[in-house]
Amino acid sequence: MVRTPSCDKSGMRKGTWTPEEDMKLIAYVTRYGCWNWRQLPKFAGLARCGKSCRLRWMNYLRPNIKRGNFTQQEEECIIRMHKKLGNRWSAIAVELPGRTDNEIKNHWHTALKKRSQQNTLINEETKAIKSKNKESVHNNGVFVTLPATSQISDNSSLSPVSSTCSEFSSITSDLSTAASCMENLVFEDDDLGFLDLYNIDPMNGNLWTELNLDGISFNTPCEIVSGDTNSTFQSSSSSNSNTLDSPHQSTSESIVVNNDFGRFLDSYEEATVDNFWTQSYVADMSHVPSELFVPSVAESEYFTPLYDDLWGQTHLYHENHCLF
DNA sequence: AACCGTCACAACCGCATGCGA
DNA sequence: CTCGCATGCGGTTGTGACGGT
Numbered sequence: 332m333v334r335t336p337s338c339d340k341s342g343m344r345k346g347t348w349t350p351e352e353d354m355k356l357i358a359y360v361t362r363y364g365c366w367n368w369r370q371l372p373k374f375a376g377l378a379r380c381g382k383s384c385r386l387r388w389m390n391y392l393r394p395n396i397k398r399g400n401f402t403q404q405e406e407e408c409i410i411r412m413h414k415k416l417g418n419r420w421s422a423i424a425v426e427l428p429g430r431t432d433n434e435i436k437n438h439w440h441t442a443l444k445k446r447s448q449q450n451t452l453i454n455e456e457t458k459a460i461k462s463k464n465k466e467s468v469h470n471n472g473v474f475v476t477l478p479a480t481s482q483i484s485d486n487s488s489l490s491p492v493s494s495t496c497s498e499f500s501s502i503t504s505d506l507s508t509a510a511s512c513m514e515n516l517v518f519e520d521d522d523l524g525f526l527d528l529y530n531i532d533p534m535n536g537n538l539w540t541e542l543n544l545d546g547i548s549f550n551t552p553c554e555i556v557s558g559d560t561n562s563t564f565q566s567s568s569s570s571n572s573n574t575l576d577s578p579h580q581s582t583s584e585s586i587v588v589n590n591d592f593g594r595f596l597d598s599y600e601e602a603t604v605d606n607f608w609t610q611s612y613v614a615d616m617s618h619v620p621s622e623l624f625v626p627s628v629a630e631s632e633y634f635t636p637l638y639d640d641l642w643g644q645t646h647l648y649h650e651n652h653c654l655f
Numbered sequence: 656a657a658c659c660g661t662c663a664c665a666a667c668c669g670c671a672t673g674c675g676a
Numbered sequence: 677c678t679c680g681c682a683t684g685c686g687g688t689t690g691t692g693a694c695g696g697t
């Protein structure tokens with residue numbers, strides 16, 4: 332199911348991500364943010380290209396990613412949106428919080444494409460049958476009004492396709508019903524939703540167990556102080572017994588986050604094995620200009636909340652570098 | 656047991672787009 | 677306006693799992 336790791340000419344790893352690589356990426360991004368994807372792997376200690384890191388984070392490791400089977404409602408939404416938008420997977424993904432465009436795209440090609448085609452065929456047949464019935468009824472001098480959502484209940488003699496597609500009846504009967512149904516759907520989009528993935532699940536395993544967090548080089552912690560709607564997180568070298576210096580330790584790294592972001596990291600903390608978040612991952616940041624790091628409180632005026640992203644949280648940008 | 660075809664999906668690749676210099 | 681860089685997007689590929697023969 333996954334690719335065998337390999338190396339290309341430049342020494343960059345390709346293929347399947349290992350748990351250790353995942354751990355490094357998670358640890359780095361959750362602490363330092365994605366300030367520059369191209370430079371990130373170098374400082375995170377990853378022998379990957381930035382593009383690969385970004386893809387891995389966006390499609391797999393990012394919080395709030397919803398894993399597992401698509402629900403019928405999600406599938407109906409995808410079909411409906413694809414009919415409306417075409418192959419604009421990222422636009423479709425907006426309608427399905429927690430699902431990535433890649434995941435939707437894959438699911439479309441493996442499962443929904445056929446259904447949609449069959450669905451189209453059924454609709455065409457239904458229309459043809461309706462018009463045929465109307466014509467027939469009209470010829471006999473009797474008028475029957477078919478409800479808008481009427482289905483052909485017994486079409487076994489009409490089409491080998493439709494006769495085997497009872498599972499799509501909710502789709503074929505009335506797409507607008509499905510549409511309104513989706514509009515009323517309430518997706519869990521709070522910042523703790525991703526814990527469904529990360530928490531221990533005997534059936535699906537535990538990411539944090541799989542990540543093999545043992546043996547990580549740790550450094551000073553990234554301490555999070557949560558407020559009501561503001562969270563301050565800062566390097567707290569003085570509050571910990573660790574003696575190694577953080578790359579950011581020399582400056583007071585604290586920023587005020589104008590959202591609930593702290594809760595997100597709290598959630599990670601709850602989900603980790605011992606000492607993961609109380610002992611931060613050491614990445615080589617010696618070549619990163621200090622202005623790209625999480626700034627001090629004094630620098631916080633440089634930050635401008637730009638937009639709310641899929642997490643429903645305001646991210647902070649320092650110049651054009653996304654810190655979170 | 657071995658082979659083969661199909662499926663699912665993570666990951667790669669190339670192009671498009673946005674933005675700053 | 678042009679160029680270069682970073683990122684986003686969609687198409688495609690590669691690989692393991694799995695079921696059938």
